[in-house]
Amino acid sequence: MNELRKDYLLSRWVVIATHRKRRPTDLVKKNAAFQATKLSSCPFCPGNEHMTPPAQLVFLASDDGNIVKDKDTDGLRHKNWLIRCVRNLYSAFSPPRKGESFEEGKAIGHHEVLIESPNHDEHPAVAKPQQLIQVINGYIDRLKVLSSKPYVRYVSVFRNHGLEAGASLSHAHSQVIAAPMLPRIPAEELKASRDIHERNGRCAFCEILERERKSPRLIMENQSFIAFAPWASVHPFEFWIMPKAHASTFKDIKPGPVKDLAIIMKNCLGGLKSLLNDPPYNYGFHIGPNAKTSEFYHWHLEVYPKLTIWAGFEKSTGIYINVVPPEDAAQNLKKLMKSQ
Amino acid sequence: MNELRKDYLLSRWVVIATHRKRRPTDLVKKNAAFQATKLSSCPFCPGNEHMTPPAQLVFLASDDGNIVKDKDTDGLRHKNWLIRCVRNLYSAFSPPRKGESFEEGKAIGHHEVLIESPNHDEHPAVAKPQQLIQVINGYIDRLKVLSSKPYVRYVSVFRNHGLEAGASLSHAHSQVIAAPMLPRIPAEELKASRDIHERNGRCAFCEILERERKSPRLIMENQSFIAFAPWASVHPFEFWIMPKAHASTFKDIKPGPVKDLAIIMKNCLGGLKSLLNDPPYNYGFHIGPNAKTSEFYHWHLEVYPKLTIWAGFEKSTGIYINVVPPEDAAQNLKKLMKSQ
Numbered sequence: 001m002n003e004l005r006k007d008y009l010l011s012r013w014v015v016i017a018t019h020r021k022r023r024p025t026d027l028v029k030k031n032a033a034f035q036a037t038k039l040s041s042c043p044f045c046p047g048n049e050h051m052t053p054p055a056q057l058v059f060l061a062s063d064d065g066n067i068v069k070d071k072d073t074d075g076l077r078h079k080n081w082l083i084r085c086v087r088n089l090y091s092a093f094s095p096p097r098k099g100e101s102f103e104e105g106k107a108i109g110h111h112e113v114l115i116e117s118p119n120h121d122e123h124p125a126v127a128k129p130q131q132l133i134q135v136i137n138g139y140i141d142r143l144k145v146l147s148s149k150p151y152v153r154y155v156s157v158f159r160n161h162g163l164e165a166g167a168s169l170s171h172a173h174s175q176v177i178a179a180p181m182l183p184r185i186p187a188e189e190l191k192a193s194r195d196i197h198e199r200n201g202r203c204a205f206c207e208i209l210e211r212e213r214k215s216p217r218l219i220m221e222n223q224s225f226i227a228f229a230p231w232a233s234v235h236p237f238e239f240w241i242m243p244k245a246h247a248s249t250f251k252d253i254k255p256g257p258v259k260d261l262a263i264i265m266k267n268c269l270g271g272l273k274s275l276l277n278d279p280p281y282n283y284g285f286h287i288g289p290n291a292k293t294s295e296f297y298h299w300h301l302e303v304y305p306k307l308t309i310w311a312g313f314e315k316s317t318g319i320y321i322n323v324v325p326p327e328d329a330a331q332n333l334k335k336l337m338k339s340q
Numbered sequence: 341m342n343e344l345r346k347d348y349l350l351s352r353w354v355v356i357a358t359h360r361k362r363r364p365t366d367l368v369k370k371n372a373a374f375q376a377t378k379l380s381s382c383p384f385c386p387g388n389e390h391m392t393p394p395a396q397l398v399f400l401a402s403d404d405g406n407i408v409k410d411k412d413t414d415g416l417r418h419k420n421w422l423i424r425c426v427r428n429l430y431s432a433f434s435p436p437r438k439g440e441s442f443e444e445g446k447a448i449g450h451h452e453v454l455i456e457s458p459n460h461d462e463h464p465a466v467a468k469p470q471q472l473i474q475v476i477n478g479y480i481d482r483l484k485v486l487s488s489k490p491y492v493r494y495v496s497v498f499r500n501h502g503l504e505a506g507a508s509l510s511h512a513h514s515q516v517i518a519a520p521m522l523p524r525i526p527a528e529e530l531k532a533s534r535d536i537h538e539r540n541g542r543c544a545f546c547e548i549l550e551r552e553r554k555s556p557r558l559i560m561e562n563q564s565f566i567a568f569a570p571w572a573s574v575h576p577f578e579f580w581i582m583p584k585a586h587a588s589t590f591k592d593i594k595p596g597p598v599k600d601l602a603i604i605m606k607n608c609l610g611g612l613k614s615l616l617n618d619p620p621y622n623y624g625f626h627i628g629p630n631a632k633t634s635e636f637y638h639w640h641l642e643v644y645p646k647l648t649i650w651a652g653f654e655k656s657t658g659i660y661i662n663v664v665p666p667e668d669a670a671q672n673l674k675k676l677m678k679s680q
């Protein structure tokens with residue numbers, strides 16, 4: 001008999017297939033997320049900066065070893081960058097022209113691509129921690145800049161890895177979208193966590209953190225973060241990375257925790273890569289969008305490996321079927337953490 | 341500038357890419373939903389009935405031309421069936437054993453496969469209308485039987501077409517799942533439509549129907565049904581089939597409307613097949629689960645072609661990006677209806 005589990009906060013049910021569960025080897029993809037086809041014309045590789053719009057942000061290594069923040073101007077493209085962030089040429093959201101508003105059904109906002117490294121294949125699973133720190137600092141910069149726009153209500157920072165997870169280019173990159181309304185999923189999480197906070201006077205996520213830290217779903221922890229497979233994981237090998245210190249957004253995160261985040265991301269994504277032959281995945285940061293949410297919301301990162309297909313049942317009911325119990329997922333990933 | 345649209349009922353936003361929209365030819369899959377690999381060992385083909393559990397339901401053609409309803413007994417497997425319905429060997433939900441309950445986190449319920457035809461390739465897009473009528477009558481039977489169980493709260497009837505849409509076997513088949521709780525998506529639809537009914541005294545879907553019938557999103561209509569691309573379509577070429585007469589469930593549908601449903605399903609799915617080279621898709625019936633919902637809920641069928649990928653943004657925010665405006669989808673499908 002399979003198990004039925006409900007999400008910590010959402011009215012979202014998952015059937016956990018304890019009955020006919022799958023082992024990691026059943027889910028290993030034949031092909032790694034990206035085939036080794038490196039295009040000479042990759043628009044994100046050094047030398048091809050002119051193939052993208054001017055960067056809204058570049059980090060440059062200065063001669064004295066410090067990092068300098070700058071941007072491209074229209075004619076100029078910076079060379080020798082560590083990361084660069086450009087407008088997405090296929091933007092879902094665009095800045096408002098005069099008089100355009102969300103209320104009129106316009107998709108106003110921003111849509112940017114954050115190129116994570118000059119090295120085509122420097123994905124987080126294999127990145128130098130120092131490079132991943134720059135990527136996270138880039139996320140923080142874009143989150144700060146975009147969330148300060150008067151027409152922006154929510155900023156989503158996310159990453160698609162592998163063709164099957166929707167990454168059309170294989171050069172290591174993330175994306176940032178600033179939307180003019182509070183989207184459905186954060187809205188539901190915010191409502192549920194506010195309700196719990198009003199009832200118990202405590203942050204729901206701080207309680208989840210305490211519980212999961214002692215559970216068989218814990219993958220690893222360091223000074224600032226824990227990584228665990230959530231109780232009602234929707235995806236096989238799904239895991240969340242959550243800061244131990246309560247904070248609704250990562251805008252104000254300090255250098256120490258940034259480094260700890262880089263290390264736990266690299267370890268967990270590295271574990272996923274070696275366990276399942278570099279599978280496609282998506283990740284997304286969940287954040288509280290404004291100061292009003294600071295007491296009851298708790299930011300975190302959710303990572304969804306793409307190993308199975310959502311079909312007619314999932315799409316028409318919103319119930320998910322997960323063929324790998326999160327306890328098994330965590331134990332398998334944990335073993336790899338130890339050997340790294 | 342792209343458009344931002346909200347679902348009729350749900351707080352679900354879709355970016356409609358009017359700005360960089362795609363034509364049908366951009367989305368045609370290279371491979372049809374199923375390659376022409378017909379296994380000699382297909383467990384759903386006639387002669388292989390022993391490869392499945394005994395049928396809970398078979399329709400047999402009797403000598404006088406009538407249809408006889410029966411079931412297999414353990415030793416016997418009926419031959420010469422028109423449709424048969426068996427327990428899914430990889431059940432997500434199972435009937436309760438003594439003392440097992442949903443409250444204890446058991447996935448109690450039912451999970452069945454409805455084999456739609458003895459002919460391996462008789463998918464709805466190409467089925468004889470008479471055969472599709474048997475399939476719909478099979479759905480009605482299973483809905484009636486399963487929703488009468490005391491531990492069942494919701495019955496989902498759905499179909500996965502093509503490997504990429506989650507169909508692991510290519511023989512024409514649908515599935516039926518009976519769940520012990522009201523799932524998330526129907527729960528949200530029910531709440532929203534009940535609220536509207538309380539405010540306006542009218543069924544929200546009857547109003548949608550009136551509006552869409554006169555809109556550029558109409559695909560076709562017959563005496564009992566309309567087919568249209570919904571205002572905030574999540575998927576490119578998504579369409580809904582909705583009965584003109586108000587009813588919360590199709591349990592009590594009469595033979596005339598059953599025939600009209602068979603014809604409109606065949607026409608629309610046939611149009612989708614010829615427009616996009618037999619693309620993978622999922623469909624699911626949305627129904628009111630009990631008599632209490634009869635005034636304000638309105639059953640319908642939602643069809644989701646699988647032509648694009650949900651990535652990190654969709655999965656972490658619940659905002660969708662649709663690269664084909666529903667007006668364009670409807671016009672393209674409509675043209676094919678006329679030529680059929």
